[in-house]
Amino acid sequence: MSVRLQDQPWLTSAATRAVFAALETAGGPDCARFVGGSVRNALLGQAVADFDIATTLEPEAAFAAIQTAGLKAVPTGLAHGTVTAVSGHQPYEITTLRRDVTTDGRKATVAFTDDWSEDAARRDFRLNALYADLTGRIYDPTGQGIEDALAGRVIFVGDPVTRIREDYLRILRFFRFYAWYGRDAPDAAAMTACTAEVDGLARLSAERVSTELMKLLNAPDPRRAVQAMAATGVLAQLLPEAVAGIAFQRLCELTTDPVLRLAGLMPVDADGLRALARRLRLSNAVRDRLVAGAEAATAVRPDMDDRTARAAVYRLGARAVEDALIRQRAAMNSDPADDDRLTTLISGWTPPSLPVGGRDLARLGLAPGPDTGRLLKAFEAGWIADDFPVAGHEARLRALLDPTVSPPPG
Structure with a gap:
């Protein structure tokens, strides 16, 4: 041709x-x-x-x-x-x-x-x-x-087993290129060879594996490739904990972010994600994001009200809250109206800084010491619970210093 x-x-x-x-x-x-x-x-x-x-x-x-x-x-x-x-x-x-x-x-x-x-x-x-x-x-x-x-065919040059045995990373490259360029069912001879040679993946460095995996998950739609990996045993070899079910399928429709898609393959477990990051030698930034999203999962829901959402963003960070929400939306198939509302809130709201400090307590007569930190934490908890009021801070501090004084209404 x-x-x-x-x-x-x-x-x-x-x-x-x-x-x-x-x-x-x-x-x-x-x-x-x-x-x-x-x-x-x-x-x-x-x-x-x-x-x-x-x-x-x-x-x-x-x-x-x-x-x-x-x-x-x-x-x-x-x-x-x-x-x-x-x-x-x-x-x-x-x-x-x-x-x-x-x-x-x-x-x-x-x-x-x-x-x-x-x-x-x-x-x-x-x-x-x-x-x-x-x-x-x-x-x-x-x-x-x-x-x-x-x-849209991804076919090895010559004999697939020979090509794979030259470099076992070619198993992952097969699925990566299939994710990006494949159209119909994956090549049968390649699938058979990948299944037969799957144990060779253990010989590869973690860095090479994670690089290929993230490139695969960055494809516009990696779902068929991930399903093919599961069918050959490749997914279980790389990520024994992985679950490429309906939640992962929906997640790929909601986001193109490869880090979030990786999280979506794994159980919502901060310790497990730390272990995964260690095993794949992911960067500290990726590890921290995976863990933060898992830790945020218990604090957020797709149907939470605006006040709860602001409190979560303040305590956990916008990225962690958004990551947790996207995973939950995929798992729960939530109401799109709630999705739009919370997405707008998270992207448009800037968490305020704590409006008081140790000097404010000292000015009210509190001697420096361990009570300063305790009272500031108590002030912060009440301030968050009342949805970050912009006034009445001194009155709140006085109420904390003297329990007989009533705090201002939230």
Whole structure:
């Protein structure tokens, strides 16, 4: 199938042409082609964010060519064949054509080659083994990558088990690409291979696993991919606690946030989510958000009144309250009117600062000491319960100092 990319500004930009000119000066015409995601996405009419270039030049020669042309060259991974050129503030990752010599399921020992078919044969899926030159002409060494991309098929290059055993992360990449590009049922041969090789996931680092998982959950609609993961045992291998039921299905309709979707796969259990974050080596920010949302779950409901909602936002933070509410909406299939009301309140209300402090109590005659903190906490509890009144603060403090004095009405 002869296909040419049309109307791609990045193909004709001065920055791109400068990189290709540098490489072709050293390696001759057709020594470099775009490869992978940029070609696939352009073919499908989707946004292109990253630019990977394959070249017949060996890494040191590519690095020298970029420098000689006056462009910034970064030795990203010379030993593995990769350098990065920066042109017009845009990075281009340039990798020498390779073939695998040995693999152990996590990383490969490679040899450089000038054979485009050998390079394509070591890639994961046929829709990713697509190359394009500066004219937009697409090269499809497997003969089926273009058809797969256009039809929404994610199919391994060659034998699926062989590809997976080269790098077990390809199991997760299969489901990730299916989430983003798959249309019909997942490829049967791939599903069988993923099921048979699922134990190999245990050999992967937590960081690689969590990165792929979050990319999958960031897809516009990851539900079918997650269901396929459950069917092959992959989901249970990664997240033994996961429940990809109707609540998760609804949650994916309510939010595109991958962190919240991850939370939706798990029981509402702060300790369990801490353990998950530790196991997957998630960032502290993601861990704290997961835990805060779980802890907020007992304090909020989709049908709570505005006063209760403001108190929850003040004590727990808007993000935690919103996360807990979205999960509960998914679980309870709540009234959309309540959803709209609370969403507007949470986004539009700024929690006030506590209007009194230790100096106010000292001014009323309280000597500094442990009673200061106790009384301020008591004031705060009453102030929150009365929905954050803006006046009467001194009278409330006097009532706390002298129980015989009645506090002002809330």
